[in-house]
């Protein structure tokens with residue numbers, strides 16, 4: 312057995328720890344978006360494979376017997392490539408993907424399908440906006456320079472932002488409700504733009520928005536072809552033939 316974890320998420324990191332503890336031969340793959348990726352207890356590789364064929368070649372060359380797609384729910388290209396490469400090489404595939412957040416009473420969500428629709432859902436009049444989305448998705452917001460944007464990234468952005476001035480917070484998270492409430496109050500945030508990532512670490516901003524009665528423009532997840540999917544690390548371990556008693 313030799314597993315490949317497509318990682319870059321907290322869930323992938325928990326899985327890597329469980330796989331290392333179980334002594335399973337495995338490789339952890341990062342996309343290379345972060346300058347300082349978290350260290351893993353497994354051999355790590357960084358960077359793209361070169362599309363579907365590149366990944367299929369890698370699976371054959373490295374004699375991968377199990378592929379776990381634990382990428383972020385919005386990393387759709389990698390997930391589509393994994394489905395196609397596993398079909399091409401007859402490699403068993405399992406996705407480890409947290410459930411999306413569900414709207415609860417008090418939430419003021421405007422659900423939109425993509426970033427461009429999120430831009431048009433913003434008001435015309437100037438507002439303080441917390442843009443809680445990846446830095447590769449900022450360009451479309453350049454058409455709305457009237458807003459005062461607050462942004463938060465794991466690394467400081469290398470490229471120029473599409474507005475003359477914006478507040479940048481550099482932090483890896485996870486974030487607490489108290490911390491998010493304090494940040495939103497200090498910056499007098501009026502609107503939040505977020506992606507429905509799911510999970511606990513990013514949820515605090517959604518809970519804070521509800522507590523403050525703020526509208527959230529919520530970008531729904533990209534559509535993926537059907538694939539076997541679980542939400543817990545222990546389910547992946549069982550799929551790999553190892554039982555855990557972690558309740559993870």
Ligand SMILES: NC(=O)c1ccc[n+]([C@@H]2O[C@H](COP(=O)([O-])OP(=O)(O)OC[C@H]3O[C@@H](n4cnc5c(N)ncnc54)[C@H](OP(=O)(O)O)[C@@H]3O)[C@@H](O)[C@H]2O)c1
Pocket residue numbers: 317318319320340341342343344357358359360361362363365366381382383385386387388389390392445
């Ligand atoms: N999208 C997000 O908001 C987000 C948030 C947190 C973490 N991440 C993590 O950041 C990484 C990149 O995300 P993305 O949204 O840019 O992906 P993406 O748009 O789905 O993928 C673009 C390309 O990046 C390469 N790639 C992506 N993930 C990879 C991985 N784990 N290992 C090796 N190559 C990978 C692949 O290149 P090739 O075609 O050349 O193989 C893929 O085609 C992923 O590991 C993801 O889990 C993403």
